[in-house]
Amino acid sequence: MGFVRVRFNNFKNIEPREMRWFPGLNLLTGGNGAGKTNILEGISIISGWGTLGRGEKNSSIPTWESGSSEAQLTGEIDSEEIIKVKVAKRFFIKVDDKTVTASDLRWKIPLLSFLSDDMSIIEGSSASRRRLVDMLLALIVPSYAFRLSEYRRGVRQKALFLKKGLPSMVVDRALLPLAAWLWRMREEGVGLLSQELEKLSELTPARIELSLKRGGAGLCADCEEDYSRSLFCYREREAALKFPIVGPHRDDVAITADGRQASSALSRGLRRRTAIALMLAASDGVKRKTGKSPVLLLDEVTAELDGEGRKILFDSLLSRDSQLFAATAEPFRLEIPCVVHKVEGGRIVESRQNK
Numbered sequence: 001m002g003f004v005r006v007r008f009n010n011f012k013n014i015e016p017r018e019m020r021w022f023p024g025l026n027l028l029t030g031g032n033g034a035g036k037t038n039i040l041e042g043i044s045i046i047s048g049w050g051t052l053g054r055g056e057k058n059s060s061i062p063t064w065e066s067g068s069s070e071a072q073l074t075g076e077i078d079s080e081e082i083i084k085v086k087v088a089k090r091f092f093i094k095v096d097d098k099t100v101t102a103s104d105l106r107w108k109i110p111l112l113s114f115l116s117d118d119m120s121i122i123e124g125s126s127a128s129r130r131r132l133v134d135m136l137l138a139l140i141v142p143s144y145a146f147r148l149s150e151y152r153r154g155v156r157q158k159a160l161f162l163k164k165g166l167p168s169m170v171v172d173r174a175l176l177p178l179a180a181w182l183w184r185m186r187e188e189g190v191g192l193l194s195q196e197l198e199k200l201s202e203l204t205p206a207r208i209e210l211s212l213k214r215g216g217a218g219l220c221a222d223c224e225e226d227y228s229r230s231l232f233c234y235r236e237r238e239a240a241l242k243f244p245i246v247g248p249h250r251d252d253v254a255i256t257a258d259g260r261q262a263s264s265a266l267s268r269g270l271r272r273r274t275a276i277a278l279m280l281a282a283s284d285g286v287k288r289k290t291g292k293s294p295v296l297l298l299d300e301v302t303a304e305l306d307g308e309g310r311k312i313l314f315d316s317l318l319s320r321d322s323q324l325f326a327a328t329a330e331p332f333r334l335e336i337p338c339v340v341h342k343v344e345g346g347r348i349v350e351s352r353q354n355k
């Protein structure tokens with residue numbers, strides 16, 4: 001499963017040309033600002049994930065100089081279906097000329113992305129750990145993305161009530177089944193990640209353990225009861241803070257290495273390897289549950305890894321049957337079987353089969 005061709009039109013600094021992709025590893029090399037991340041972003045968009053979480057608005061995607069407020073992406077996947085995405089204020093998506101939703105697209109061509117910011121998954125904010133579990137679940141549970149966005153809408157509504165000093169019991173009642181369901185799903189997701197991670201011990205020399213920390217809760221195992229009891233405990237605090245502090249929007253994933261908090265127990269290089277291992281574990285989990293290997297996007301893949309770390313990483317990447325897109329700004333000398341695409345000034349100037 002993967003992309004055969006992608007054409008970018010009016011998309012950031014990318015020249016409007018067709019790019020040809022290959023099965024296995026497609027390695028994008030080139031200096032800073034060459035357009036590697038923009039290419040990965042385009043591939044993420046035509047897989048139904050939108051922009052790569054760089055905090056940009058859709059309106060900043062079209063080329064600055066063109067005067068047009070629309071960008072277009074066209075991709076052919078190996079099932080010979082053609083995906084067309086128009087990015088204006090919203091995304092308009094078609095597969096073989098039929099309109100589909102972003103979540104239909106994610107089921108058609110599952111993809112997981114791993115960005116340089118995600119390297120902070122071990123020591124950074126809880127949002128990046130939730131993002132990983134949410135991406136995994138969105139690819140294996142059909143209604144997950146929809147229910148998560150319903151829940152988020154409810155939380156925003158509750159925040160408005162709290163801000164105005166109004167009682168939020170009605171919203172709490174509506175949120176309870178959604179919150180409990182999300183906790184159950186996330187616990188299963190974290191369990192699946194842990195199982196797959198155990199099989200990737202070459203990337204994680206320490207024994208890594210994961211557990212879900214329910215946001216503002218954890219008073220008892222039963223999800224419904226936990227939500228109700230925790231709300232009761234924190235009602236006054238929520239009213240004082242004017243913000244909902246109980247629920248899945250505040251979840252975190254605790255990560256330990258040999259029983260110690262991973263952020264302090266692991267060196268920088270090992271934190272990076274562990275973060276990448278988590279992403280690969282998510283990919284293996286999707287394959288186990290759906291039978292499909294997700295396309296993988298990895299940005300700044302070699303940063304901070306020493307020679308041995310790089311070798312272990314690429315051995316692991318090349319041992320899977322996914323199509324991979326990895327970007328690196330550093331000169332790349334490893335003799336590995338892949339196609340190296342040299343990116344300069346927003347276009348691929350050379351594609352060469354390595355080895």
Ligand SMILES: Nc1ncnc2c1ncn2[C@@H]1O[C@H](COP(=O)(O)OP(=O)(O)OP(=O)(O)O)[C@@H](O)[C@H]1O
Nearest residue numbers: 012013032033034035036037038060062063064329
């Ligand atoms: N809407 C846009 N229109 C035109 N150019 C844009 C737009 N958005 C970003 N760019 C340009 O894209 C370039 C950044 O590209 P990108 O982030 O893909 O680089 P990169 O090859 O990944 O480099 P690095 O290794 O530094 O991350 C910048 O030069 C920026 O000016």
